[in-house]
Amino acid sequence: MNVCGVSAQYHDAATALVVDGQLVSAAQEERFSRRKGDPSIPVRAVRRLLDDAGLAPGDLDAVVFYEKPFQKFFRIVASSVANAPFGLTAFRAALHAWFESRLWIRTDLARALEVPRERIAFSDHHLSHAAAVFLTHDVGSAATLVVDGVGEWATTTLGRMRRDDDGLRYEVLETVDFPHSLGLLYSAITAYLGFEVNEGEYKVMGLAAHGEPRFAEEIGALVEAAADDAPRGTGGFRLDLRAFAHDRSVQKGWSRRLETILGPPNPPHRPFAADGSEDARRYADVAASLQRVLEERLLRLARRARELTGESTLCYGGGVALNAVANGVLARSGVFERLLVHPASGDAGGAVGAALAWAATHGEPRAAPLGAPLLGTTPDVRDDAPPDADDLAWERADDQDALCERVAELLADDRVLGWVHGRAEWGPRALGARSILARPDGPDQQARLNRMVKEREDFRPFAPVVLAHRADELFEGFGPGRALERRMLSVVTVRPAWRERLAAATHVDGSARVQVLHEEDAPLLHRLLLAFERRTSLPALLNTSFNHAGEPIVDSVTDAVASARRCRLDALAIPPYVGLRSRADAVPRAGDTTPTDATRC
Amino acid sequence: MIYLRETVAGLISPWVVLSPTRFARQLQQFAATELYTHYDIAEVAERQPSPLREEMHRHANDELRHHGIFLDWARKVAPYVTAGAADDPSGSRSRLEREEVRALVAQPAAPHRRLPTLFEYMTYIFLSESRAVLQFKLYQWINRYDRRCREWIPRLLADETRHVGYSARVAREEFRRAPWTCTKGFFRVLGYILRQDLLDLLRLVQILGSGLVTGLLYYGVVTPYGLVKRAFGGVRRGRLRRAAPTGPVALDDAFWSRS
Numbered sequence: 001m002n003v004c005g006v007s008a009q010y011h012d013a014a015t016a017l018v019v020d021g022q023l024v025s026a027a028q029e030e031r032f033s034r035r036k037g038d039p040s041i042p043v044r045a046v047r048r049l050l051d052d053a054g055l056a057p058g059d060l061d062a063v064v065f066y067e068k069p070f071q072k073f074f075r076i077v078a079s080s081v082a083n084a085p086f087g088l089t090a091f092r093a094a095l096h097a098w099f100e101s102r103l104w105i106r107t108d109l110a111r112a113l114e115v116p117r118e119r120i121a122f123s124d125h126h127l128s129h130a131a132a133v134f135l136t137h138d139v140g141s142a143a144t145l146v147v148d149g150v151g152e153w154a155t156t157t158l159g160r161m162r163r164d165d166d167g168l169r170y171e172v173l174e175t176v177d178f179p180h181s182l183g184l185l186y187s188a189i190t191a192y193l194g195f196e197v198n199e200g201e202y203k204v205m206g207l208a209a210h211g212e213p214r215f216a217e218e219i220g221a222l223v224e225a226a227a228d229d230a231p232r233g234t235g236g237f238r239l240d241l242r243a244f245a246h247d248r249s250v251q252k253g254w255s256r257r258l259e260t261i262l263g264p265p266n267p268p269h270r271p272f273a274a275d276g277s278e279d280a281r282r283y284a285d286v287a288a289s290l291q292r293v294l295e296e297r298l299l300r301l302a303r304r305a306r307e308l309t310g311e312s313t314l315c316y317g318g319g320v321a322l323n324a325v326a327n328g329v330l331a332r333s334g335v336f337e338r339l340l341v342h343p344a345s346g347d348a349g350g351a352v353g354a355a356l357a358w359a360a361t362h363g364e365p366r367a368a369p370l371g372a373p374l375l376g377t378t379p380d381v382r383d384d385a386p387p388d389a390d391d392l393a394w395e396r397a398d399d400q401d402a403l404c405e406r407v408a409e410l411l412a413d414d415r416v417l418g419w420v421h422g423r424a425e426w427g428p429r430a431l432g433a434r435s436i437l438a439r440p441d442g443p444d445q446q447a448r449l450n451r452m453v454k455e456r457e458d459f460r461p462f463a464p465v466v467l468a469h470r471a472d473e474l475f476e477g478f479g480p481g482r483a484l485e486r487r488m489l490s491v492v493t494v495r496p497a498w499r500e501r502l503a504a505a506t507h508v509d510g511s512a513r514v515q516v517l518h519e520e521d522a523p524l525l526h527r528l529l530l531a532f533e534r535r536t537s538l539p540a541l542l543n544t545s546f547n548h549a550g551e552p553i554v555d556s557v558t559d560a561v562a563s564a565r566r567c568r569l570d571a572l573a574i575p576p577y578v579g580l581r582s583r584a585d586a587v588p589r590a591g592d593t594t595p596t597d598a599t600r601c
Numbered sequence: 602m603i604y605l606r607e608t609v610a611g612l613i614s615p616w617v618v619l620s621p622t623r624f625a626r627q628l629q630q631f632a633a634t635e636l637y638t639h640y641d642i643a644e645v646a647e648r649q650p651s652p653l654r655e656e657m658h659r660h661a662n663d664e665l666r667h668h669g670i671f672l673d674w675a676r677k678v679a680p681y682v683t684a685g686a687a688d689d690p691s692g693s694r695s696r697l698e699r700e701e702v703r704a705l706v707a708q709p710a711a712p713h714r715r716l717p718t719l720f721e722y723m724t725y726i727f728l729s730e731s732r733a734v735l736q737f738k739l740y741q742w743i744n745r746y747d748r749r750c751r752e753w754i755p756r757l758l759a760d761e762t763r764h765v766g767y768s769a770r771v772a773r774e775e776f777r778r779a780p781w782t783c784t785k786g787f788f789r790v791l792g793y794i795l796r797q798d799l800l801d802l803l804r805l806v807q808i809l810g811s812g813l814v815t816g817l818l819y820y821g822v823v824t825p826y827g828l829v830k831r832a833f834g835g836v837r838r839g840r841l842r843r844a845a846p847t848g849p850v851a852l853d854d855a856f857w858s859r860s
């Protein structure tokens with residue numbers, strides 16, 4: 001059977017294709033529409049995945065939407081009723097959005113994807129999240145924990161999943177309902193700190209390392225308070241709603257009470273000043289406190305899940321599982337022997353879960369475990385002609401060894417290089433298929449790259465990719481089996497002896513979101529790292545996603561060429577080709593004195 | 602009548618100017634209008650004889666300069682609103698945007714469409730420019746507490762006043778040549794402008810109207826219902842439903858078809 005999973009309408013629309021019970025491909029719409037976080041029905045992505053699989057829309061047995069829109073609508077109506085007369089803005093926005101598009105999703109999907117209406121099915125938001133983890137790993141039964149902003153009603157779901165030859169079994173054990181939500185708490189404070197919701201959560205996590213959790217007690221009290229009729233079990237939590245407004249307003253998720261507790265907010269979009277001023281310190285402290293509270297809450301939830309199920313494996317999903325720092329804490333806590341996280345734990349991943357869960361309940365419950373999450377498209381590189389870009393001088397490598405040697409030579413020579421090889425990554429992390437690579441050492445490297453490719457805040461470090469057999473020598477604090485670190489889903493500590501040599505990839509608190517590279521996950525990149533190690537004795541490279549500020553990660557060769565030009569990368573490797581920019585064009589080193597205009601890309 | 606819109610816009614301008622975000626958006630909008638006018642006038646100028654052509658090109662260049670001034674201003678008021686422009690110091694994107702506006706102007710007219718006569722065009726320019734002058738003067742006067750409004754608007758006003766002057770002069774000259782056709786032309790232009798204004802007004806009514814309807818629905822229906830329901834302990838803000846369903850989820854056909 002051919003099943004297509006779809007998630008759309010909020011942010012990060014995505015699709016996944018399951019053929020005969022096996023996940024064959026998955027991609028986010030933004031990679032094709034080139035609009036970051038594109039929420040629209042993923043028409044382009046579906047077409048592309050179907051084409052690549054040699055299928056037509058008529059071959060699909062089901063198109064499974066990742067949640068139940070009407071149930072969500074009823075929750076929003078209930079919230080409007082419960083908040084009256086204080087929720088006009090939320091009511092108006094909801095009415096508008098829902099009547100304009102969201103309620104007609106069945107019709108819209110059928111029309112946009114050219115499938116009959118009766119083949120459209122609807123999963124459940126948290127089931128999709130849980131299934132995305134469970135059905136992509138080799139487990140027969142596990143506890144599930146889903147924590148996100150909100151699904152239909154629930155914001156947190158503790159459950160259990162099992163699969164046997166009859167199919168998939170799912171049991172919900174405990175839930176926490178909207179508006180009590182750890183995801184929305186995180187978003188509210190993200191906005192309070194002046195970052196954009198749905199984009200800025202990573203920045204809050206990065207900022208946390210700069211602060212002291214001196215507000216942990218206050219924020220903790222906001223989560224704990226009013227436990228009089230808390231849901232069953234000690235894992236349940238409630239928000240002190242007097243401090244929040246995410247159920248009343250679309251613009252502002254907090255109330256004045258929060259400001260009396262934490263001080264005045266950072267105005268939205270104001271560039272963040274990491275200047276050591278009183279305010280900057282306070283914001284970093286708030287971020288650190290929030291992170292601390294989140295970790296404590298997640299640990300409690302995990303303990304509760306263990307207690308309720310007795311399982312030794314936890315499948316953990318939902319938008320909150322994008323928080324790699326908290327993932328590391330959970331993995332190392334040992335509450336569960338195995339902690340499993342899907343590479344796209346946000347709502348994009350719901351497309352995979354929805355499709356796999358449908359297949360599993362229709363006679364195909366044995367999806368193979370997902371190895372390296374390379375589920376996207378293959379770059380359209382021709383063997384007989386280099387990519388079409390005359391701002392680069394192209395060379396063709398005779399074989400893979402020659403290519404790796406050449407690229408390693410460029411990297412050792414401190415060039416910053418785009419790397420496009422094989423199927424694109426699934427999820428927000430670049431794992432060496434669409435990456436920008438550079439040397440990880442040098443004191444100015446981080447500032448140089450931040451300015452050059454991302455034009456982003458200086459407080460955010462880049463991530464290293466390290467050869468698996470030397471990982472323990474460089475880093476400590478891996479989770480069991482280093483499973484999360486293999487996909488950059490967790491954060492570890494750089495050993496002090498290596499911090500200087502990994503300066504650009506080490507956060508202020510000595511942490512790093514490492515990718516542990518095994519040969520079978522990306523053979524060519526592995527070979528490149530070996531070649532680089534031979535030249536420099538460094539077994540790691542700096543690896544960041546291949547995109548310019550504000551644009552989605554590149555997908556095709558054309559995207560890569562355009563983005564390389566925008567970032568003024570020194571070189572672009574699209575095996576078997578390597579394109580070099582002449583030095584005069586390239587972005588100057590951090591130390592060079594140049595007119596400011598030339599240093600931007 | 603046709604100056605009404607500018608008067609209202611001028612009078613409520615502090616509401617815009619006092620919010621950096623809103624003001625920056627407004628300034629970007631002004632910049633876009635100036636750019637469009639620039640291309641439009643340059644296009645028409647090409648069809649005119651000298652020395653009017655030079656005069657019109659000078660006007661077109663003024664508008665391009667105004668475009669730059671407004672963009673600059675918007676950037677200074679709220680850098681975060683115009684952040685897109687900061688990503689693009691090479692200017693390739695703004696070049697592209699300009700090309701788009703230019704293409705819009707240069708679109709071939711529908712084959713049977715009658716091009717406006719010089720009189721009509723100049724009357725149109727005169728009316729639009731004088732509206733701009735009125736709006737800027739009101740802006741300057743009402744927002745004189747704002748340093749940039751105080752200092753920047755006069756730089757624009759000098760040009761705009763000159764535009765009013767020369768367009769009125771050319772229109773007068775044309776009128777003397779053919780009073781009767783021009784009278785008909787005058788009403789045609791007036792009709793065109795009023796129709797545009799009416800469309801703008803309708804759009805505004807639509808926005809306000811749907812706001813009114815949701816407001817009525819919310820305060821007239823949802824609120825009383827919510828208050829009653831809360832009085833009887835049905836729902837509370839922190840507890841939207843009595844109990845969340847727990848237990849095994851039947852993943853059957855009914856489940857998959859329920860939306």
Ligand SMILES: [Fe+2]
Binds near residue numbers: 150318319346347
């Ligand atoms: Fe979610």
Ligand SMILES: [Fe+2]
Binds near residue numbers: 635663664761
């Ligand atoms: Fe002007």
Ligand SMILES: [Fe+2]
Binds near residue numbers: 761
């Ligand atoms: Fe003018």
